[in-house]
Amino acid sequence: MTVTGSPFHCTVIESTQYFQVGSTAYIDLPSDSHRIEISDPNNHHVKYVVNNYKGEFSLTQTGTYRVHIIKDNEVIATRTLHVFDTTKIDIINAPEAVCHRPAVIGINMTKVGPGKLTAAIKVGNREVAHSVRQSPSNANMWEIVFHPTQAAPHRVTLFYNGVPKFGVLEVPVKGPGNEPWAGGLGLYQARIGKVTSFHIETLGRPGREFDVVISSPTGSAVPVRCYQTKTGKLQAEFTTREVGAHKVEVLHQGKHLSGSPFTCQAFDPDNVRIVDIPTSQGNVGEKVYFNVSTKNCGFTELEIQVTNPIHQSLAVHQTPIDDKLTQVMFQPGMAGLYQVAVTYGGVPVKGSPLALGVGPVGPTPPPRAVGRGLEAGRVGERCSFAVSSVVQPRVTVEAVEGSVEPHVLSPKPGEYVVTYTPKWVGVYDVVVMIGPNELPGSPFHPTIVDPSAVRVIGGWSQHLDDSGRIRLPAKLAFDTGNAGPGPLECTVAGRKVTGEKNGDRVRFEMSGEGMSPGEHEFEMKIAGFSLPEAPSSVVCVGDQVVLTGKGLAQAQCGEPAVFTIDGSKASSGNPEVTLQAADTNIPVPVMISLAGDKIWRATYTTTTPGNYLLSVLWAGRPVKGCPLIVEAKGGADASKVKDSAKVWSAVKSVPGSTPVEPALEN
Incomplete structure (x- = not known):
């Protein structure tokens, strides 16, 4: 019986993407019989060209582009492209802030395009808590709100859809109240070998009433020069010679000012190294990686800024590998030369700016499926594999006893993650369809087992010592009749033990010959999956x-x-x-x-x-x-031996x- 309307057609909606204005968009076309229709934010038709089975077109306006992929006059997939321009972020209000009082930065987002505004605020490499909120009276007006606690310039970086706005906003912050206070970046960070300074707001008190004491990480005194400026403030200048935390004490009549003692991190940008730079040219869409080493450089802010061939800033991802090594990644969206500026504590490092060339986008690779879920799995545990394809795959999972429902998710366009949970042991059929055709290699035949169904004859306890370890020598016999297909493997101290198989019974003899006395690793697996109740070690007392x-x-x-x-x-x-x-x-x-x-x-x-x-x-x-x-x-006479x-x-x-x-x- 056919249900009315069958067969049904479900349009595939792929993940929404965000692009900077001026970028080139690429739409994969599976064959010559596919075409695309594109409408810009004003609902006008957009022309495109096809190269290597990819439709290419320029994104010249902020707003939303809609793309339909069509075959035989039927829409088989859609794409939504949001286009934005970070240069249109307009900072309209950034007044001087006061410690312990809310500071508000006003931003006009009228012409920026769709997306999400975020920010990062730092003072001397310390993160400052903040919030981003929309004005209740004007949807295009946004505010960044933070509460400074340190009297020093605060660096504010604005991001839109993860892409930084070019340039950093510095908001000056002064101390509160009617008491003298100390302020300036020199209280928090200093470049070794260079003069660093901060100021003391005396509020009319005589300069002789103030003292400044600075100690290096090793406890030695750092010379300080203090003098009165024309504005009445005291200026303190010093030069650090060691990397690390310096103690800065600012006193008035022998008493610490608010915030004193301060911790000033001395750093050395001259020792920063850009390493693991790509030796070959990448292509559009391929991620670019390199590392930055800050060994023996002290602690301060590492800042990476990447600009594309049309001088737009790109989103940059920094991943700490360890305390002294950071991995940097960005993804180019157009061909050309990219400039990478690396600064440490605001100072350009050796080798910066770095120029990296990116070639045009390559041809679309053929669809393929990879993953453990195509080869093996265990009952009751989710299996997964990935499919690379322009359109969403159709997947069926069949066992002798029945079918298993697969689930398909798309983390990003062109990539799909398929999951299923086996119910029975056996060899399954996993069929992957791309359009009307099966993927090469389909149907796949994963082996599904149930390690908990492997039974050790007589139980484990007969072979164990008081610590739950197998005593050697030992003879183990297993029944795998209900565990499903797949080899049963025994490994002792990294060496495979050969088993003797007779139907569903498998025997292993472990003599311990050639092993040193003591504890050794033990593993029992079926089809690559560990037996849940098997001990993890054996003990050898020695021959x-x-x-x-x-x-x-x-x-x-x-x-x-x-x-x-x-x-x-x-x-x-x-x-x-x-x-x-x-x-x-x-x-x-x-x-x-x-x-x-x-x-x-x-x-x-x-x-x-x-x-x-x-x-x-x-x-x-x-x-x-x-x-x-x-x-x-x-x-000697043997008879004399007593x-x-x-x-x-x-x-x-x-x-x-x-x-x-x-x-x-x-």
């Missing part, structure tokens, strides 16, 4: 090989010397024994015979007195402490095992 017997330490020439190798507490392996003279390296044959379960008896006979080196290997690795030194004696003579018993371990100290037995 123990025990050596005992008189033959480990001494021998009588011409008579058999014997010792025992006990490998009953060690992992799989066999012993190897070598004996050679310490001075000549002449080998002595050693006979090894099995004396019990993983217990061997070693016998050798020396013919020449002297010291010998005895080496015992287990599974190809030396027993810890080897080689041992054996002393061979000659001419039964009470001490017999050397040495207990050693393989590398990484728990050491057992040698012992003397009577």
Whole structure:
């Protein structure tokens, strides 16, 4: 049965975009059969040209442009472009402010265009709280309101849609009341090696009643020169020699003025470096990145200003990488040469301004889909992937048991994020349609598993110590029958353990062989997803090989010397024994015979007195402490060796095992 009106057609509304006046807009066209219709803010038709499947047109007026993408006389997508001009922001009122009283800056926004006004206010690199409000009586009039607490010039930067208005407004701020006060930027920041100043409003008090004391970060005194100006104020001048926080004390008759002691941050712009500058030309629409290092420069404001080929300011994003390195990013909207001005504390740094060339926009890349959600997922957990396309994709997600509803969001034009939450285990079909055609690679086949359904035979507790760690050696068996398709993987200390699969059962044997004693990382995953109840570590106590017997330490020439190798507490392996003279390296044959379960008896006979080196290997690795030194004696009668003579018993371990100290037995 067909519902009346079916099939329905839903127009795709893409994200609204903001452009500066004079920019060029680019509209992606999927094919030659697509066209666009553009109307300007006055509802007049706008002409465009097509290059590399992109419609290009200039934005010459402030206001709203509307674009319809059409195929077969049907609108398949729309775009809304808001155009603004920051040069039309008109500051009509910025009076001198007074500490602890509201300061108001009046702004006329009549000709700016659609968008949002924001601001940043700083004094000596300190952020100042403020608000932006619309006049209740005039929608085109806006006010910036802040409450200064420091008597120093406040720098006000205005932004519109994130783009800064060229130039910074400085609002002077004076102290309040009838008491003397100190003011000026020199109370808060200073460039090392340069004269810095601030003033003291004496309100008629004699200059001799005032004192200024400045201390460097190391506590040493900084010389200060004070003199009376023609206006009656006291001018204080000083020069810093070290970067860092300086203490500035301003006193009247031995008492601190309001705000004293002040903290003045001394900085050195000469050490600022612009690094990681792009070595090749980028294209329109591609983000441009570089870094600024302020190591050993002190603390002050880092300011970046980028202007495009028609001298408009651009939005700039600064991201701190660490305390001394900042990443800078901007996105060019037209081809040409961009000027990047970098200042530190208002002082241009070495290498500024920086000129970066940007080439024209490249051809539209073909639609594509990428992301983990196209390859694997887990039941009950949201999966996602991204689609790059001019138009919104149509997505279906199918499992054997039924369909799963996908959700499509567009964070910005041409990019879509698709999410879905699997309900069942199995291999899914994810179909991605762009217009009437499937995306290359579609349908995709993600493997969906349920790690919580993997069952360890007998439970985990049988393998764990009191700290919840797996004791080695250990044998683990798993049932994956309800967990879905996908390999079960075991990793110990970064090394993959090979499993033995038999139907839905998988067995892993972890011997701990070759591992040092102690705790090691442990991971169990199915299709790349961790098992939720699996422990995170194993503990290895070490393989123990025990050596005992008189033959480990001494021998009588011409008579058999014997010792025992006990490998009953060690992992799989066999012993190897070598004996050679310490001075000549002449080998002595050693006979090894099995004396019990993983217990061997070693016998050798020396013919020449002297010291010998005895080496015992287990599974190809030396027993810890080897080689041992054996002393061979000659001419003694074995019958004279008293039964009470001490017999050397040495207990050693393989590398990484728990050491057992040698012992003397009577």
